[in-house]
Amino acid sequence: MNIRSVTYFDNPHHPIDEAVLDRAGECTNQAISAFEDAGYEVQTARFATPPFPRFLPGLEEDMVLSYAQSLESGLTQRGFDYLSLGPALPSHPHSYPLIPRILRETENVFLSGSLTDPERGISLAAVKACGEIIHTLAPLDPNGFANLYFAALGNVPPGAPFFPAAYHHPGPPGFALAIECADLALDAFQNAESFQGARRKLIRDLESHSEALTARSANIEKTFGVRFQGIDYSPAPFPEESRSLGAALESLGIKALGNHGSLAAAAFLTDSIDRAKFPRTGFSGLMAPVLEDMILAARAGEGSLTVKDLLLYSAVCGTGLDTLPLPGDLTGKEISAVLLDIAALSLRLDKPLTARLMPIPGKKAGDATNFDFPYFANSKVMALEARKLDGLMDGDGYLDIQPRNR
Secondary structure: OEEEEEEEEOOOOOOOOHHHHHHHHHHHHHHHHHHHHOOOOEEEEEEEOOOHHHOOHHHOHHHHHHHHHHHHHHHHHOOOOEEEEEEEOOOOHHHHHHHHHHHHOOOOEEEEEEOEEOOOEEEHHHHHHHHHHHHHHHHHOOOOHHHHHEEEEEOOOOOOOOOOOOOOOOOOOEEEEEEEOHHHHHHHHOOOOOHHHHHHHHHHHHHHHHHHHHHHHHHHHHHHOOEEEEEEOOOOOOOOHHHOHHHHHHOOOOOOEOEOOHHHHHHHHHHHHHHOOOOEOOOOOOOOEHHHOHHHHHHHHHOOOOHHHHHHHOOOOOOEEEEEEEEOOOOHHHHHHHHHHHHHHHHHOOOOEEEEEEEEOOOOOOOEOOOOOOOOOOOEOOOOOOOOOOHHHHOOOEEOOOOOOO
């Protein structure tokens, strides 16, 4: 098990308050040292701001870009690997068109776009805007890689430490841990003699690591007066079989992920995480990033695992649709159709979901991908059964979806 990220949350203000960045760097670097001394590998340090439309006045394009570049530089100097400027918001419709240029002219900045409004429901205009962002970003890199830095968010609250979904809430600073722990699920499931035994082992391992991480986080909290917000135990994978979430799910008895029975396996995994006791934040559910997991990538390449399968699994657990290789000729309006489904599911089930979709220029469904990136496993481009919406679905208003009665 590794720590994917120590994510620090604060408002850097405008103009940038250098004291905020100094405190963030000192706190995060000391936290990383504490976790590494305890035997954990920490892969990245990340900083998340409030939604950028809320603290950057006027949203003038050149000013926002200059601010993003300056903040990125200042955080890099203090040891941070990545920065999230949070989501564009339906209440600030002019924030969405700024995203492609910011991502084009920065190196380590992540951004997102909210599909939903907590009071009004799904913003159809925001759904369209996010579809156009994904379409616009795709040709910036031959492999569609720019979309790695953008996600559309459905009903995602502040405080999730995984990027691109991370953003800060109004209030004092804090930090949280994003955990890469698909290997714990695989270890618990592959030799289990019963579901009860598999669940007990996974819960025991999660809680044991939580105790160690929480104790060290409490010391950091006390030293810096920065609140420890919790752990996101979404079992993020790595593209090798020993750290594959797909391998963990298949070890329960599924011949190939995507076959019937996969939904039950997904539900079992997330139910087990739900039963563990730890200070939780973010998603803490099934994370199924196709290109980050060699088994998921293989099943997608074989045609066993489809976009609709992954959307279905999001109904019982999960973070949504992540790092999906899609045809490069998709239009923004076709992409918006699947984003609308993500938004509706997130509100109806009252859960956070995201979509990080990666159309690949010049590729069609069934074509092989050719990423040269250590955190990706190659696969084949997945078909997306989507066409442009029309009628009521093609409006610019709001679609009010209430959570189901419990």
